[in-house]
Structure formats: C-alpha cells, structure tokens
Amino acid sequence: MRARMAMTALVGLAAERQVTLVATLHQVDMALAHFPRIVGLRDGQLVFDLPSAQVSREHLAHLYDQHEHELRGEAPIRVDEPATAAPAPAVMHCR
Helix, strand or coil: CHHHHHHHHHHHHHHHHCCCCCCCCCCHHHHHHHCCEEEEEECCEEEEEEEHHHCCHHHHHHHCCCCCHHHHCCCCCCCCCCCCCCCCCCCCCCC
C-alpha cells in the first residue's frame, strides 16, 4: 500500500512539474499501473520499449526467462544445496 502511495505521489509530482520520471522497478504490476511506457532491459541489453498497454505476458516471460520467480515474488529453488543446510542470506542482483 505504501509503495503504491509513494509511486502515485512521484508520478503526480513529475506530471505537475512537467518532467520525465525514470524508475527502475522489479514490481512489474506497479510499473504497468503507473507508467505510460515500459523499457525492458536484461543483462544491460534492450529487450523491448513499448507503451504499457502493449506489454504482453510473452514479453515479460522472455524478459524474465529463467528468472520467472521475480514475476511471482517467489524465491528461486536451489538444487545444489543439501536439504539440511541452513538458510542462506538473501542476495539481490540488479541487472
């Protein structure tokens, strides 16, 4: 709720001041709801640059290929660790 309120305030202020707001988000639903244009980047390369209404599930699936847990908010399953291992600290990587 707070994130949506903050985003609404930022978008409103940018519109009021007639400036461009650029944000880096991994919350796809929030980006689609608040921005007229979505730029998809993967490993520093442009994957798509589209109006929000044209961003399809296929575009997002391609963008997040092998990282679909980011779309669903799930932690990735690690098969290389023994089941009895202590939980590892959360590591976040920005691409």
